[in-house]
Amino acid sequence: MTKIPSDTQLRARVKLYGNLLGGVLRTQEGGRVLTAVESLRKGYIDLRKEDSPRKRLKLEQLIESLDAETLTHVVRAFSTYFSLANLAEESFQHHIRRAQVYRGGALWNGSFDATLREFREQGVTIAELQVLLDNAAYIPVFTAHPTESRRRTIMEHLRHIFLTAEQLDDPRIGKAQDKELIKKLEYQIQTLWKTDEVRTNKPQVRDEIKNGLFYFRESLFDAVPETYRYLEKAIRRIYGSDLTEGQHIRVPNLLHFGSWIGGDRDGNPFVTPDTTVLALRLQKREILRLYLRAVTDLTHVLTHSKNLCVISESMTESLEQDMERFTAVFGDFPQRFSKEPYRRKLYVIRHRLKHSLSALEAHLEGYDDSPYGDAYLSEQEFLADLYLIRDSLISHGDSEAAHGELQDLIRQTETFGFFLVHLDIRQESTRHTDAVSELFSQHAALPDYSSLNETERLEVLGDAISHANELKIDKSKLTEATRETFETFEVMSRMRHEISPKAFGAYVISMTHTASHVMEVIFLASLTGLAGRNGNEWFCNIRVSPLFETIIDLEHIEPVMTNLLNNTTYASLLKSSGNLQEVMLGYSDSAKDGGILASVWSLYEAQTKISSLARARGIDCRLFHGRGGTVGRGGGPTHDAILSQPEGTVRGQIKLTEQGEVLSYKYSNTETAAYELSMGITGLLKASTSLIRDQNTDRSEFLQIMDKLAMDGEAAYRGLTDNTTGFVDYFYEATPVTEIGLMNIGSRPSHRKKGDRSKSSVRAIAWVFGWGQSRHTLPAWFGIGTALENWRGNDPDRLAKLQRMYVEWPFFRALLSNTQMSLFKADMDIAARYAELAENKAMANAIYQTIRNEYNRTVSHILSITGATSLLQETPQLALSLTRRSPYLDPLNHIQVMLLKRCRDESLPQEERDKWLNPLLRSINAIAGGMRNTG
Structure with a gap:
């Protein structure tokens, strides 16, 4: 029986990586870098065990003595170590799960196996399970x-190291092979070391598009069918005995992927209509290449002979039609594979895919696609061919072959089509208002839009949408901003025909304040044929998703959405497109605005309100969660996050953003990607049980308590961030937020307004990133301690109620669990060193003490409520992972503080200051990797 791996194996793998990295440093950097790294590593490990002012001073003197080049490589060494440690942990978790599967029995919470067992124990029938899946x-x-x-x-290099290391765990390899693999790992780590981890230039949007495609090529294309296989096997294992003869549980296409890369133009001047076209074409090229590879592989699998099986009649007819229509496939060898019908069909499929790819390449190079007439017109044609082969195989008893690699390709095609991902478009609401005002001014019969009130705007927009085909637009008279806004809709209309009708997801409107903001987008869409009327029939080929971001926006969601859904024109358009309303909720800006407690509670209440509004009107509602990577931006384990949503608000569908570093942690490797997808799906299925069962949980008392906690939490947070003199200066001086803006990590500016140092100007990403680097992590927890203390006081009965909330209410449990993770990553002693960077020492000390006191208060109350003696006691593996990183993060933080002093020291010559910038930017990179998140 396969044994569950122990932490000893993980530590051995981390040690192997560390030794190999040490060997590389010794041979490549002459030993000086390794000596410094080891002195710092061992020294800070000792300080973690027992503080010593003398030893601490000695280590700081060592840091200050290093020249810029050595310091750069020291930072790089720690950064590389974190990357390798992360790989080791990812592999270890995968092996634990695999060992559990081999052992049999119940699997981990959130697995398909455990979830379906839970359903069966709860009496969920086959019919009810089918409803959930459908x-x-x-x-x-x-x-x-x-x-x-x-x-x-x-x-890419880390992926290669991961795959090589996986081979080391194969029990069949001998000592000689083991040595060869370790040698291979050594040179792979050496190559990694000699590859610059910091971008030389700021990435263009094109680079970001390609970064997004990486995950599909490297893992998700294979992870998707693997995820479906895991689900189907679990269903057969748990529910198989309940099925009558001929009965089966069908797993529909329930996985879909979206993207903002190349479509999100809010605050990013580099995302243009041409950029959106490029993104769509590169996505299509990526998936066509993957299909070509898969179809070629199938030609070596489905080698059935006509002499040994009788293919279906429809298959025979299709092949005959193919030979008449696609004469170029076999050229001078028209009888090739004449006795192997599936190979013959697959060659036709491959030929057509090649033409589709060639036509796309022509578009990318600026030519038309006229020479490629054999190309598939749509993904449905491609799917039809695959279904034809599958059904024929089943007809002559080859079901296993039909449900092998061919079924994987069918799953992939159902998921990715010819579009790969549904591209969302995002723009800020005032851009549409300005565009509508300008377009209205071209027609004497239309009123001055800017002078209308909200009621008048809704009325005139509804009328204009129904008569949009009568309005002629002179683009030459439009301002540049309006012309670009209008051309975005033209691109959407055109690319739905070129790429796929499913090429686009939603049109997201940032800063939605009124119902007219949504109707403005519909009006602009109607001018390009995306919505409107054909005679008496309404049609709508665009889904608009209003985004509510700030605390005030979330509080206004009910009146805004009521006005929108009550509008007869909008209701008709929505009905014509499937009666599904998507609403996006912004986590990052609401948390930055009013603090984590006010944010999560406003989001909770907003979901309840919009779900109730939609249900009352017979409309399906899909909530789109704009979660970031960190807890301060809505992050945390996806499975638990979905379960923590208000009961009854998740009804089969959920959409959520996967941002930045979260992508690489979740989706760089097939094994982890399949795990993450399955955890998301099971969370969704569990949270959607209101579709099959009445939910009558009375949480009225809990809700009242949360109202008070949120109010006090927001007051405490705003008291610090909005009403404390010098706080914004503290943020800019006691964190590296300004230097983060110099890093080449994204095409979008870190501030909405250049040079504006206000809280409102800095983007939520940079806000959380800066606090995380300086080990304050305050956006994720500040205000919680005060709120809990105010409500609880010294009343043991109130403490007992909070403890009951933690046990019984998934929302409250997830809140405190995520808070613990952020508190664990904080380090108030290190934060104190950053506070010393502030110019006004007295003011900075007062602010720091306020933060530290709230930190201690929050830790104390959370431990009381959870009944734990230390943070993350209930998740020991996470605690161990973060603890393992601390002695390596400590020197990096001290290095960063020293570098910030030097780079900001205006008494030094500019040339002297500039030479420390390179290691400083690399330290930001390294700390982000060590903490396993950035913004």
């Missing part, structure tokens, strides 16, 4: 938010 849509959306500080080249 209504399920799990939609991760990849974004280019600049929080992934690693280059794609580095990720």
